Amino acid sequence: MLSKVFATIAVVITGGILLYGVSDFPGFGDPHSPANAGVPGQASISQYFITESYGDTKVPNIVTSVLADYRGYDTMFETVVIFAAGMAIFAILRVVGDDSERKPRRKQESSFTNGDHSRIIIGTTCRLLVPVIQLFALYVIAHGHHSPGGGFQGGVILAASFIIIALAENLNSALKRLSETNYLKIACIGILIYAGFGVMCQVLESDFLDYGVLQPILMTDGPEMARSHSMLGVEIGVAFTVTAIMFAIYANLSSRGLLRDGL
Amino acid sequence: MIFAFDIVILVFLVIAAIISLSVKDLLSASMIFGIYGFLICLLWAEMGAVDVAFTEASVGAGISAVLLVATVYNTKRKSSD
Amino acid sequence: MSEFVETVLRPHFNFWVYVILMMIGLWALIAKNNLIKKLIGLSIFQTAIILFYVSMGVKENANIPILDHHGHEEHVVAHAEDGHAGAHDKKAHVEKSDHATGSHGESHPDATSPDPDTMANPLPHVLMLTAIVVGVATLGVALSIVQMIFREYGSLEEDEILEQVKAGNSDG
Incomplete structure (x- = not known):
């Protein structure tokens, strides 16, 4: 009870100060607010992105070009954060080998798997649905330059297709398709692809992740197209890591780190 | 940006947030949190942030609700508050 | 109200x-x-x-x-011409393509530099x-x-x- 009183006081004070601050904000949707147009006398970086990014990278989706090129270093370490989160879950939850000391399961038989008829319907539907979802995920990864999408979204959708297999049948049949050693390898390969693009630029005597110098290797006409193609490679690396880690998180959470007979 | 749409989604957003925190069944709370994710995805799309909307639709509404359900399945469904 | x-x-x-x-x-x-x-x-x-x-x-x-890239075909054609002209000398090719993109910004202002106020x-x-x-x-x-x-x-x-x-x- 005391904690609720304390929480209410703290929240009301914080919210009151923030609401007071809101009255000084620039209007919602104002194209000339400092965040959108910069302060007078200084050019705004977001205006630069809008006007120049197509000339620099030949990627129509500005968000993708900023994500993978201008802020590529940031995105690389966001991917590393996801990888680290997956490793943290592996360290916290994963139980390798014998689990006889552990408490018995609360429920022996899952209520979701009772009744064979519903399982047949759900299993068949998912078996038909999963290839479509995976194709769509690959499209999202590959077409992130021209439409909304990219490595993060496509990777999550690809992981969702494996999670659907795990939900519709059971975790073992999903792990048969993407086993633990494989997803750990894929997660590492994803980051290595991303960092590899950066190191390759350094080998060609430029800065880390400065994709323009990859033009002779990628055989494109002009450094802009080299940037565009390198972004695709980088997005594929992100998608590898995100797919593997999202599925790893689900598999560990749903089976308490045992990686069998989960949800 | 359509202002009426904006207001409606924001009001529903606050309602969904309050309900998902006040319901006693944790499975219901997870599912209502999924609804919250879809509403906020609609909000991003309405504000012109299509990439963020796409991410939220796959991550916020899909994966995070599933992760919460998986944890509720492995722990307890009842909550005291 | x-x-x-x-x-x-x-x-x-x-x-x-x-x-x-x-x-x-x-x-x-x-x-x-x-x-x-x-x-x-x-x-x-x-x-x-x-x-x-x-x-x-x-x-x-x-x-x-997301930009509307209707000027895309022209760019491709321009670059293909560049590649053809500079095929003999790699260095000249790089310089030329750099020059071509520099002039492109001026020749196609609608495709390369949209008005920042019209885009989130x-x-x-x-x-x-x-x-x-x-x-x-x-x-x-x-x-x-x-x-x-x-x-x-x-x-x-x-x-x-x-x-x-x-x-x-x-x-x-």
Whole structure:
């Protein structure tokens, strides 16, 4: 009870100060607010992105070009954060080998798997649905330059297709398709692809992740197209890591780190 | 940006947030949190942030609700508050 | 009424809701007893921050930040010509293509430099896109810690866990 009183006081004070601050904000949707147009006398970086990014990278989706090129270093370490989160879950939850000391399961038989008829319907539907979802995920990864999408979204959708297999049948049949050693390898390969693009630029005597110098290797006409193609490679690396880690998180959470007979 | 749409989604957003925190069944709370994710995805799309909307639709509404359900399945469904 | 909508509600309503969602999330973090409820509160707090950032980047009557690249074919043709002309000498080819893109910005202003006011600010979108994915990864870590706590103490309620922790301390 005391904690609720304390929480209410703290929240009301914080919210009151923030609401007071809101009255000084620039209007919602104002194209000339400092965040959108910069302060007078200084050019705004977001205006630069809008006007120049197509000339620099030949990627129509500005968000993708900023994500993978201008802020590529940031995105690389966001991917590393996801990888680290997956490793943290592996360290916290994963139980390798014998689990006889552990408490018995609360429920022996899952209520979701009772009744064979519903399982047949759900299993068949998912078996038909999963290839479509995976194709769509690959499209999202590959077409992130021209439409909304990219490595993060496509990777999550690809992981969702494996999670659907795990939900519709059971975790073992999903792990048969993407086993633990494989997803750990894929997660590492994803980051290595991303960092590899950066190191390759350094080998060609430029800065880390400065994709323009990859033009002779990628055989494109002009450094802009080299940037565009390198972004695709980088997005594929992100998608590898995100797919593997999202599925790893689900598999560990749903089976308490045992990686069998989960949800 | 359509202002009426904006207001409606924001009001529903606050309602969904309050309900998902006040319901006693944790499975219901997870599912209502999924609804919250879809509403906020609609909000991003309405504000012109299509990439963020796409991410939220796959991550916020899909994966995070599933992760919460998986944890509720492995722990307890009842909550005291 | 319409004056109130135009002058007070319209410029600040999004920011009010961001503060309200943040208050809801913060209250849940402090006052809720159940650990999963706390995590849902944390996620709501996070989306409130994202709402704040994305609201900052909205422009009235603006388009989504994806360019309409109708000048694409001309660019391809121009580059193909460049490649043909500079095929004999690699160095000359690079210089030439650099020069070609420099002049392109002037010859096709509609394709290469759109008016910034007609397009939503892409920078907050980029920042928040990665924040959402990292957010769900950290939610996964938090949920795994919750499962370990449940395995250890058999409860998700904060007060019961604290009692057990205190009892364990007095025993030891």
